Amino acid sequence: MINKGFTLIELLFAIGILLLVVIATSNIFFTGRRTSENYEAGFQARETSKIAMDRISWELRLSRPGTMCINNNRGFILPEIHNGSVINFQIPVGAYSQNLTLNINNDLQWGSTDRAGDFIAYFVDGAGQLKRGIYTQPNAGDIVEQVVVPGISNITFDRDNTGSGLIRIKVITAMGAGNYTLSSEVILRNS
DSSP: OOOOSOOHHHHHHHHHHHHHHHHHHHHHHHHHHHHHHHHHHHHHHHHHHHHHHHHHHHHHHHOOTTOOEEESSSSOOSSOOSEESEEEEOEETTTTTTOOOBOTTSOBOEESSSOBTOEEEEEEOTTSEEEEEEESSTTOTTOEEEEEEEOEEEEEEEOSSTTOSEEEEEEEEEETTEEEEEEEEEEOTTO
16 A cells, blocks of 8 residues: 555654744844844944044134133033043134134134134033033033934043143944944144
8 A cells, every 4th residue: 555645753843844944044034134233233323423523523623722621511610620521612703604703803703603702512411412512601501502413322531631732532322232432532723
């Protein structure tokens, strides 16, 4: 007698092999997906850090000598410390529009983007957003803030002494389960 069917053991064995192939294939798919998501998060963290670093570095290079204050508070509060999480400074009025403003003595007017006497502050708020603030009062009681870039865990500014023309900046960006750190040194043009 010729048997043309499968036995129960052969059928269970084939189903087991098929199940192993499906599990292995799905494992490869999900591992690839997770790797892709981690890569994307890392790329986004690097881009976020670079945007923050470029913006701050550009303005610091324009900053006025003697009107820079690094501390842990918003506001031009002395004595300055040599490292902290907030940097306060002034840039030439009109620097963004390339229409610099001069005072009656033909000297540059210093302040913020478009108003003399203002100060600029960069800091990270409690929600992990790098902010740029503009204020007139030394204690920054009238600060107007705008978000430069979200997703920043921490930022630090450091220099060797109060008169140093070299500022070290470290930006830490949250990246999935870890952090991405970007460090740079800015040499002040006007020092």
